[in-house]
Amino acid sequence: xxxxxxxxxxxxxxxxxxxxxxxxxxxxxxxxxxxxxxxxxxxxxxxxxxxxxxxxxxxxxxxxxxxxxxxxxxxxxxxxxxxxxxxxxxxxxxxxxxxxxxxxxxxxxxxxxxxxxxxxxxxxxxxxxxxxxxxxxxxxxxxxxxxxxxxxxxxxxxxxxxxxxxxxxxxxxxxxxxxxxxxxxxxxxxxxxxxxxxxxxxxxxxxxxxxxxxxxxxxxxxxxxxxxxxxxxxxxxxxxxxxxxxxxxxxxxxxxxxxxxxxxxxxxxxxxxxxxxxxxxxxxxxxxxxxxxxxxxxxxxxxxxxxxxxxxxxxxxxxxxxxxxxxxxxxxxxxxxxxxxxxxxxxxxxxxxxxxxxxxxxxxxxxxxxxxxxxxxxxxxxxxxxxxxxxxxxxxxxxxxxxxxxxxxxxxxxxxxxxxxxxxxxxxxxxxxxxxxxxxxxxxxxxxxxxxxxxxxxxxxxxxxxxxxxxxxxxxxxxxxxxxxxxxxxxxxxxxxxxxxxxxxxxxxxxxxxxx
Ligand SMILES: [Zn+2]
Numbered sequence: 001x002x003x004x005x006x007x008x009x010x011x012x013x014x015x016x017x018x019x020x021x022x023x024x025x026x027x028x029x030x031x032x033x034x035x036x037x038x039x040x041x042x043x044x045x046x047x048x049x050x051x052x053x054x055x056x057x058x059x060x061x062x063x064x065x066x067x068x069x070x071x072x073x074x075x076x077x078x079x080x081x082x083x084x085x086x087x088x089x090x091x092x093x094x095x096x097x098x099x100x101x102x103x104x105x106x107x108x109x110x111x112x113x114x115x116x117x118x119x120x121x122x123x124x125x126x127x128x129x130x131x132x133x134x135x136x137x138x139x140x141x142x143x144x145x146x147x148x149x150x151x152x153x154x155x156x157x158x159x160x161x162x163x164x165x166x167x168x169x170x171x172x173x174x175x176x177x178x179x180x181x182x183x184x185x186x187x188x189x190x191x192x193x194x195x196x197x198x199x200x201x202x203x204x205x206x207x208x209x210x211x212x213x214x215x216x217x218x219x220x221x222x223x224x225x226x227x228x229x230x231x232x233x234x235x236x237x238x239x240x241x242x243x244x245x246x247x248x249x250x251x252x253x254x255x256x257x258x259x260x261x262x263x264x265x266x267x268x269x270x271x272x273x274x275x276x277x278x279x280x281x282x283x284x285x286x287x288x289x290x291x292x293x294x295x296x297x298x299x300x301x302x303x304x305x306x307x308x309x310x311x312x313x314x315x316x317x318x319x320x321x322x323x324x325x326x327x328x329x330x331x332x333x334x335x336x337x338x339x340x341x342x343x344x345x346x347x348x349x350x351x352x353x354x355x356x357x358x359x360x361x362x363x364x365x366x367x368x369x370x371x372x373x374x375x376x377x378x379x380x381x382x383x384x385x386x387x388x389x390x391x392x393x394x395x396x397x398x399x400x401x402x403x404x405x406x407x408x409x410x411x412x413x414x415x416x417x418x419x420x421x422x423x424x425x426x427x428x429x430x431x432x433x434x435x436x437x438x439x440x441x442x443x444x445x446x447x448x449x450x451x452x453x454x455x456x457x458x459x460x461x462x463x464x465x466x467x468x469x470x471x472x473x474x475x476x477x478x479x480x481x482x483x484x485x486x487x488x489x490x491x492x493x494x495x496x497x498x499x500x501x502x503x504x505x506x507x508x509x510x511x512x513x514x515x516x
Pocket of ligand 1: 289293312315
């Protein structure tokens with residue numbers, strides 16, 4: 001009996017805010033506005049602390065000014081957070097009275113005294129309206145700090161449970177004990193997620209906005225936590241954070257807020273959002289797919305183009321590996337329908353996309369995948385299958401070592417890249433390959449390549465992992481694949497027992513009818 005036709009799991013994509021477009025605008029603005037009375041003076045270093053309260057934040061900002069020529073006083077003009085109230089401004093001589101804040105521009109003149117080369121200005125202000133988005137109790141806030149390009153910047157936010165962040169090129173961040181620290185140089189824009197609620201499940205901080213109970217979500221989160229190592233093991237890179245925020249929404253709410261085709265999404269600012277129906281089956285592949293986007297956003301924080309082919313390739317590959325570890329069936333890419341049955345039903349899983357589309361792509365010399373984004377409805381299915389095929393072929397041909405080396409190089413890039421093709425060229429150059437998976441002379445050879453990649457079941461490497469944070473660290477992630485396999489077998493056995501029991505009950509009921 002053909003009860004259900006499954007065409008693979010629904011796709012998930014990354015919700016990309018125009019954060020980095022804003023950033024480029026601010027960058028120009030900032031450089032034009034930050035000027036000093038003395039031409040030789042500049043801000044060497046900015047130390048900014050943000051204490052989060054319920055309705056506002058208290059900012060404590062220290063500007064370290066240095067001048068080649070000694071001066072009696074210094075004048076600073078800087079863009080400042082729009083909705084704010086200055087509480088006090090001081091320098092080394094005491095309170096500064098001579099300042100003005102209007103239209104988002106703060107003008108300060110330090111106290112006059114004997115000529116000096118160095119001065120420290122301390123600004124204390126109350127900031128409102130940092131909140132940009134909200135998913136139940138999880139809040140995404142945005143903060144920006146104007147500086148010159150060469151100014152070193154340290155930023156710290158605390159006072160609430162901070163569970164994620166994103167920032168631009170040339171900045172690195174760490175989250176420890178729910179406190180965020182960021183270090184880098186130049187103008188800073190940061191989005192970060194925080195809350196005073198949430199329930200911890202290992203590395204995940206859950207915001208349950210669904211109709212399911214916390215206990216119903218626990219199993220999926222525990223599995224995701226057990227298989228967490230898959231993400232750093234595939235990427236060879238880990239974030240310096242031991243907590244990741246995840247909000248689970250009712251399906252209608254998810255459709256309304258995000259879209260109607262995905263199951264999960266990564267929100268810039270550090271929040272994974274998943275719809276509740278994903279937790280009715282194994283949710284770990286979706287959760288870890290979205291977690292991969294979180295990691296990618298730090299590795300490629302210099303990508304301000306809107307192409308997401310490489311980002312999705314890595315996320316789909318992690319998802320594939322996770323499904324393999326869990327013993328879940330996965331739709332074939334481009335070719336090969338799967339049929340199977342359990343005690344009750346028969347199933348058919350159609351391949352994700354069609355190999356004839358891939359052939360056509362090469363025959364027509366197309367190259368739109370170099371600019372592909374998951375938002376493009378017309379090429380979405382094809383694109384997801386294409387990028388997954390690409391990464392499987394890459395790892396099969398070159399190994400995880402080559403992927404790890406390339407990602408480490410990409411993580412070093414500090415200049416923003418806003419052109420999609422330029423971004424793709426940089427990525428492919430570091431990988432040492434072309435964006436042409438299974439491109440072959442004949443259809444037979446292409447199908448052979450596709451089939452081999454559909455059977456590809458790579459061994460997860462126990463490699464050294466680079467920790468991306470305010471400091472550079474290497475670590476080895478410990479995992480025991482046999483423990484996970486044993487647990488899977490136990491769970492499958494229990495599930496099997498349950499379905500066998502259901503089947504027997506049905507059989508008994510139908511037998512009863514016959515007896516009557
Ligand atoms: Zn995705």
